[in-house]
Amino acid sequence: MPDNRRFLLQRRPDGEPVAEDFELVTQPTPDLDEGQFLIRNHYASLDPAMRGWMDAGGNYMPPVPLGSAMRASTIGVVEDSRAAGFEPGQWVMGLNALEDYSVGVTGGFTQPIDPAMVPHVTNYLSIFGAVGMTAYFGFLDVCAPKPGETVLVTGAAGAVGSLVGQLAKIHDCRAVGIAGGAEKCARLTGKYGFDAAIDYKAFARDDEAGLSGAIADACPGGVDVIFENVGGTILDAGLMNLNLYGRVGLCGLISEYNTAPRGARNLWQLIVKRASIRGLLVSDYVERFGEGAAQMGQWAAAGQLAIDEHIDVGLEHAFDSFMRLFAGTNDGKMILQIAR
């Protein structure tokens, strides 16, 4: 069997992760027990939530044990199998790790996928994976948008955010996105169809009033729904523009994952506006993924949904690629290609 390169978590990051928290090692490919199968990982999804898995407390998943390969969603091909239903050559998707080879078990999180069903197999990590289903259920189910409402999306150039903006337009809402930099903002209005884009980098880091004013300019009728990926000053500026009975779908707080949280200081607006913040997690909707994927597939086929994927190649670049998520230097769903 070939060697197995594995990207190990060797130390829990203190704030922003550094390269020394990880180590790329080469270990023997494991032998299979009965009921197991060997997956050659082709692509891995790199997601902000993985930052939480590196901490001792974990988040909605237990922490990755030190010395283990970093957990990640991957798609790959069954290379060897002692498990019924998983034959060599079968494409699969599952919660595995940043490594050449992972071991799957029957009854686990790994499921067969059919590359012929999608334009490119990586779409299973973007529009038809957790990202797409987060946008679909998080926006439509948790935020319950109504036609004519104004939807503010933060982290709008990101994988989830860009889909939410497009879903808002499909549902006849006004979509306004916040992103970092002129280039991303141009993509929001040019490619994803947002009605307006706000460049948060045009404001000082703590200039809540400036950002709030920009939101007010872009949302003259106020904001009915916030799809929140960022937190901090950006969330606080959004809260100041909420309409009565506004809803905030809380998908992520990426500005706070690597630092002590600044904290949400405008919760009083929830009282004034009788508004709500609700946390959302795609795992609540696993049983409805078929419905979501079918609907997203129809919109994509009709040209109503564009998804960008930013694919870096090589397991040896895992750290740099992961850190793009926090620097905002990825253009679309961040994917690491493991097999060449």
Added chain:
Amino acid sequence: MPDNRRFLLQRRPDGEPVAEDFELVTQPTPDLDEGQFLIRNHYASLDPAMRGWMDAGGNYMPPVPLGSAMRASTIGVVEDSRAAGFEPGQWVMGLNALEDYSVGVTGGFTQPIDPAMVPHVTNYLSIFGAVGMTAYFGFLDVCAPKPGETVLVTGAAGAVGSLVGQLAKIHDCRAVGIAGGAEKCARLTGKYGFDAAIDYKAFARDDEAGLSGAIADACPGGVDVIFENVGGTILDAGLMNLNLYGRVGLCGLISEYNTAPRGARNLWQLIVKRASIRGLLVSDYVERFGEGAAQMGQWAAAGQLAIDEHIDVGLEHAFDSFMRLFAGTNDGKMILQIAR
């Protein structure tokens, strides 16, 4: 006509209000126009929300204009009238001001009340007023408690909080209260029937971990509902103990009204627990006040609801009495007696 003592807002407070922000003046009692009536204010409700009305931005109500008597809910007696339906001698309740005499208008917020319907007329400012209705609708409607759930109440010795704890017990929930000092905590478990009380003053101001641990000890099954009156470290400690799909009813943030908010730093728990925070305001339920008051009256008559009222006497003490709310030196609903 007699002179009218009025407690004027003369300067917008910078952080914590000081006595110099206000002035007690004596002015002529106003003449009545057609459709107006003169109210002799007997009692005024002093509420934390009034702090927001002092700011230039206001909150859910417009700011009190500088030089005007400070807005407050009062109960009093019609002294003179040029309005149909408001005869001299009639008791009324309405949104008036801290002054001996207010002018009411037909079709305004002032409504007749019947002192014979309640044990004491001040109960219209507590259990049968905004306080009681906030507890009733804010807890039962917004938090939707189910039998067997654990309810955490912050500001639990306060007027609203003490009622919410008792409503939780009536609805077969476990009620845990957070209050400041051993005396208040003894009142929670002794008089209001809370299952457990936590003295936040036993912890350093920013000791979130200590407070969170105390909540965990008092709520071994976790927290399903938080009725939040305080914010800051206390809210953050509560969020750490939320159960899956927990609900936070956000009634107040008294710890943040006089200072730059510390900010809620544990919103990530909303994602992990798929929990929600919803702001609530009693004015949304005005049309259902009859229902709420009738039900609260039945429970009170059955001995299931105790309400404490802290009555200070004298308009000249308005400032000191108002500031009790922030120092926590009131024992029950804070009421200022204006007429002797």
